Every structure is written in C-alpha cells, then in structure tokens.
Amino acid sequence: DAGITQSPRHKVTETGTPVTLRCHQTENHRYMYWYRQDPGHGLRLIHYSYGVKDTDKGEVSDGYSVSRSKTEDFLLTLESATSSQTSVYFCAISPSSYEQYFGPGTRLTVT
Amino acid sequence: DQQVKQNSPSLSVQEGRISILNCDYTNSMFDYFLWYKKYPAEGPTFLISISSIKDKNEDGRFTVFLNKSAKHLSLHIVPSQPGDSAVYFCAAEVTGTASKLTFGTGTRLQVTL
Numbered sequence: 001d002a003g004i005t006q007s008p009r010h011k012v013t014e015t016g017t018p019v020t021l022r023c024h025q026t027e028n029h030r031y032m033y034w035y036r037q038d039p040g041h042g043l044r045l046i047h048y049s050y051g052v053k054d055t056d057k058g059e060v061s062d063g064y065s066v067s068r069s070k071t072e073d074f075l076l077t078l079e080s081a082t083s084s085q086t087s088v089y090f091c092a093i094s095p096s097s098y099e100q101y102f103g104p105g106t107r108l109t110v111t
Numbered sequence: 112d113q114q115v116k117q118n119s120p121s122l123s124v125q126e127g128r129i130s131i132l133n134c135d136y137t138n139s140m141f142d143y144f145l146w147y148k149k150y151p152a153e154g155p156t157f158l159i160s161i162s163s164i165k166d167k168n169e170d171g172r173f174t175v176f177l178n179k180s181a182k183h184l185s186l187h188i189v190p191s192q193p194g195d196s197a198v199y200f201c202a203a204e205v206t207g208t209a210s211k212l213t214f215g216t217g218t219r220l221q222v223t224l
Binding site: 096102 | 115117143145147152153154155156157160200202204206207209210211212213214215216217
C-alpha cells in the first residue's frame with residue numbers, strides 16, 4: 001500500500017457547517033489530489049497540489065478550498081456544506097506525471 | 112462534456128473466460144491511459160497503463176490495447192477470476208500537466224462461477 005491515509009473515514013454534517021477532510025502521506029510525493037466520486041460521474045478532480053503552498057483548481061472546484069502547508073498533508077475544506085457535496089472523497093498522490101495512488105476514501109453525508 | 116467514456120455500465124463473464132472492458136476518449140491531446148480497479152469501500156487501485164506511443168501493454172493476465180485512430184482502448188483479462196469482480200475505471204491524461212487524470216464512469220465486472 002502507498003502510505004496514504006484519510007480522515008475522517010465517515011462524516012455526517014448539517015447543511016451550512018464547515019467541514020475539513022485531511023489527507024496524509026508518508027511517501028514524500030510532490031503531487032497530491034482531491035477527487036469526488038458520484039454515481040454516473042466516475043471520479044472528478046476537485047483540486048490538486050504540485051508542492052507546498054502550490055495548489056490549483058480542478059474540474060469541480062466550486063464550493064471547495066484546499067491548503068498544503070507541509071509536503072505530507074493536503075486539506076480539503078467545504079466552507080459551507082451543501083447537500084450536493086454529499087459524496088465519497090478520495091485523495092491521491094503521485095511522484096510525477098503518470099500513475100496516481102489513492103487513499104481509502106471519506107464518505108461525507110450532508111443532511 | 113464527457114471526454115472519457117465507458118459505455119457499458121456492467122459486464123458479466125464466466126470464470127476462466129476473457130473479460131473485455133472498453134473505453135473511448137475524445138481529447139486527442141491525451142497521451143497516457145490507465146486502468147484502475149475498485150472494490151467497494153476502498154480506493155481505486157492502479158492496474159495497468161499504456162503510453163500513446165504503444166498499442167499494447169501486457170502484465171500477467173491483463174492486457175491493454177490502444178487504437179489511437181479510433182480513440183479507443185480496451186482492457187482484456189484472461190482468464191477471468193472471481194476476485195476480478197470489481198468496478199473498473201479507465202482514465203486518461205496529458206502528461207507534463209501534473210498528472211491530472213480524467214476518468215470514465217466505470218464498468219462493473221462480475222465474474223461468475
């Protein structure tokens with residue numbers, strides 16, 4: 001297993017509350033990514049990071065922000081959660097271009 | 112606009128037979144293609160990949176074929192085993208762009224006894 005952990009693994013929250021998901025890696029890989037998986041959509045890129053403090057938007061970034069203050073941690077924040085953000089969130093890491101390695105996922109339910 | 116398409120949501124194959132999973136793409140800039148396998152409640156696992164300079168890549172029971180002119184790739188699993196039952200995602204990227212993967216919607220493979 002690539003050394004990737006995600007926390008929490010499950011979370012239920014109410015509409016309008018802030019939520020932060022954490023991705024932690026022990027591989028010292030440069031690139032980190034956040035995806036969401038929804039039925040009928042596969043996995044879609046939310047944000048990614050190409051180094052400490054270097055981040056950029058993906059395909060579905062509206063309503064999300066990220067931060068990377070250390071190589072090993074990549075945080076995804078929903079400033080004010082909405083029901084449309086109910087999803088399974090996956091973090092991935094990569095040393096360069098080509099393959100990415102995924103974490104176990106976080107199931108988020110917004111009620 | 113779905114740039115990577117997996118038109119078969121599900122596939123059922125008998126154990127020992129060949130499984131063929133298909134994927135089409137529209138973006139001619141894609142130059143690297145990957146297949147991931149996903150079990151329920153787990154993250155996707157990298158399976159096999161192919162560069163656009165090749166038309167075939169083989170790894171044990173898994174072979175990926177790329178037809179650039181048709182913008183089509185396929186994953187062959189021979190022989191299929193019950194443990195292969197999972198959702199398979201095709202993904203594509205333009206290399207040199209921080210490996211931003213574009214995924215298909217997945218095909219659920221069931222290998223029956």
